[in-house]
Amino acid sequence: MAGVFLMLLAGNAFAQEKVEKWGIFELTLKGPSTGNPFMGVELLGRFTNGDKVVEQEGYYDGNGIYKIRFMPEKEGTWNYTITSNKKELDNSKGTFECTSPSKSNHGPVRVKETYHFQYEDGTPYYPFGTTIYEWPFQDTATKKQTVETLTASAFNKARFLAVPPYKDRYIDGPLRISVFPFEGTSSADWDFSRFNPAYFKNIDACVQQLQQIGVEADMILFRPYDKGKWGFDMMGQEVNKRFARYMVARYAAYRNIWWSLANENGFMKYVTTENWDELFQLVQQKDPYHHLRSIHNADNIYDYAKPWVTHVSLQYYNVVKTPFCTPLLRELYKKPIVNDEINYEGDIESRWGQLSGEEMTFRFWNALIGGGYATHGETYKTSPWISYGGRLTGSSPSRIAFLRKIVESGPGALEPIDQYWEINMAGKAGEYYLIYFGNDKLNKWEFVLPKKGLTNGARFKADLIDTWNMTITPIDKLFEVMPMPGNRYKFVEKNNASIKLPAKQYLALRIYKVADGAKVKDDGRHELE
């Protein structure tokens, strides 16, 4: 770990004296390097702080080095005891101080109020993710550029593969991969019983870099893209389990990790639904911090209702062609809906990579107005961001950043107000409304709202939002609502006001309460304009 104070604990153990809350306490132990330390060694840390007791598995990092990475979730003094079936590792004890988190550290992301997320410390977290599947496997300059691009962007979650896909690119030439997750240099000589620590040190650095710039690492453990070459998609369930367990031991202490069991799991023909169930449960059991867990589908959709799935990570592009499909998924799963693959902005020949920036932005808005989330991807011939990272050239990222600002400046997560009937409206009933017109080119909007949460006489202000040109234009008018005569579902502006719209695509209205109805009545200030 960079910039930490290491402490010699005993003849063969090193760790920090102080770690901030949700930081990584990393204990380094010297132990046996003979035999196969990946297979026979059990290593467990038991950490206590008052009532809090946490067990964290260690892992072998090569050259006789064993590590236990622990993420303290409580400030104060932690004591720990290490147990092992190997004498050299057994019975280490120690203590460290957990300090308050630094300013940019809000802890891991959790599910909040069934359909949304927040950081552990209560800070809102709205996932505006992007996709950079192979970024850990690129050259140093490209990785650096990817991190710089992300830093400058609004994206706060990145989906990427823990194991590279098979591509000719990685076999020959400057990007030849020589370090693999397992010992060996090709499918001819993998030793699936031995992990390759050098490989994972690169992944460590990638996860760490994302953490430093405030990006959640939505790390994909298994993937189908093997073309029958390397065999990483057909290792068998015992190896799959060992791999998953190693990954959890190694990465669970990173506060920004999310477990994505697979990308397009339906294409992994040798892993059954029962295998996925078992892998999910293993991750759930071994991760003491309960990071988010999901799986990304192709064809066969894994049952996201299963208890070990924390949120939906869906690939079903059409869901976000309208705002009303995400609310249906919310009803079905009662979990956050992240539309994690909605096609990509780009110009490639594959039809899933041909979205305009307008359409990508449109789909994001639909996801958010539906009470869910979406994940960006971009793949231009000249700049295949989803594959290698590097630079973003599309037109949607700035619009997605604009949307993120709007959401974050609102009173909380967007909730459909009246989901079956007002399909283009989300916000907080009675207080705040975001109304999205998408492809409709309207020249006006009648000031009518569903009655939920409204009081007679409440006053509102409104902003016209051009979601494409990224402008917010306050409307110079105060609106007062009253129950709509002859309609038991709605409130109407008392003078039947409407808002003029410029009759083009991609507009939205933001309507927010400035004075409560009852209050207005109480103090007699009932005249408006």
Place this chain on the structure above:
Amino acid sequence: MAGVFLMLLAGNAFAQEKVEKWGIFELTLKGPSTGNPFMGVELLGRFTNGDKVVEQEGYYDGNGIYKIRFMPEKEGTWNYTITSNKKELDNSKGTFECTSPSKSNHGPVRVKETYHFQYEDGTPYYPFGTTIYEWPFQDTATKKQTVETLTASAFNKARFLAVPPYKDRYIDGPLRISVFPFEGTSSADWDFSRFNPAYFKNIDACVQQLQQIGVEADMILFRPYDKGKWGFDMMGQEVNKRFARYMVARYAAYRNIWWSLANENGFMKYVTTENWDELFQLVQQKDPYHHLRSIHNADNIYDYAKPWVTHVSLQYYNVVKTPFCTPLLRELYKKPIVNDEINYEGDIESRWGQLSGEEMTFRFWNALIGGGYATHGETYKTSPWISYGGRLTGSSPSRIAFLRKIVESGPGALEPIDQYWEINMAGKAGEYYLIYFGNDKLNKWEFVLPKKGLTNGARFKADLIDTWNMTITPIDKLFEVMPMPGNRYKFVEKNNASIKLPAKQYLALRIYKVADGAKVKDDGRHELE
């Protein structure tokens, strides 16, 4: 049973000598009328025909009369033995002949190829249902009119309640209900341990009448509409189970029965998900003929993936606002999707009863193009069909009939051809395409099809369908397809033909193969126009 030959079997048993396949063999037994015959009597028929053995429970029909209704699913000689814990009923034996089914009898409806239905004899069945919740509780003239209306309509499934909703209408005046499912005349004196046979004789007749006109009886066992008055929505699970068991004993032998466990089950606060699970399993276990089973939701959607649910019976109106939502549900459930409540055509003040005929028709097309089905309902102030039946006055039924004709004249159930990408197209890849333009007012359609199932040189004819004006206009042209240059997903007409459209709403194209590509090449007739 009307028009059957009854046979005196023994001193106290009557039944028919001959019953057609999927007809009802009804055995009448005299037995004890003292005590409470609804509670203490076990009565089971064991029917055998060669290898086939079927057990069917009997039920008490009042006045010392017990009945066993059995639906023979195999022609030939059936032998049976009746067992009971009451001596008078025990050990009756007999035999009857099962003849071939009459022409209009195709047996019960089954799930076919995951997403569709067919009759047991292989005849296609596409559900075009309607909703007449309270029709069994109306006066004789209205019931007769309902049956006449259904006979003249294209509707082949009817959803209705087995127990009336609480309404003032049924308390006083000419429609006062005096016969209830349980003994007693009001909530003050129900005896939930005693069913009221007179009540069920009316339901018998209703199910039978629907059968006679070829309409499936989608009978709703439990409903919430009680307003705290009668208590039929809060009888407790033991009574619920007894009721369900009685219903299955009494109605399973009707080949047209479908079990709808509830309407808007989410509103039944006293019945838990676990209770529904148990009721489903009871129906599944007690119904020897395995009629279709589902449940209709409100708010909380029951998990249709559960193994005892045969199809989805959904109330989520927005699904059918587009064709692409039903395919998502197909993916999630791998079962037929019946959008059983999609709002109603009508003019009432409740917003769920305000659809235009155009919109109802539009929603039906969307459901079918999505590879699912929909159910009609109509509620005009002057004619609340969904409540009482009677006459249909809306404009959608004739258009739904038109749609049914189109579907039935096609080569089979409509399947999305390329569900993620060609969202308005269903049919049979390579052979038959129904392309629905809905609200889009197009002036032409480029003759481009997804490549699935197509061969170079295949020839097609096309019809322009006006789904609202119910016209089918053949297009006087032959179209020949070839792979689309530079596009790996599509075939194009070899002369880049397009079809002119009249730029209005609710159009569709029907495209069907008239000559195979390879064949055309083989016999050298390669010139087209």
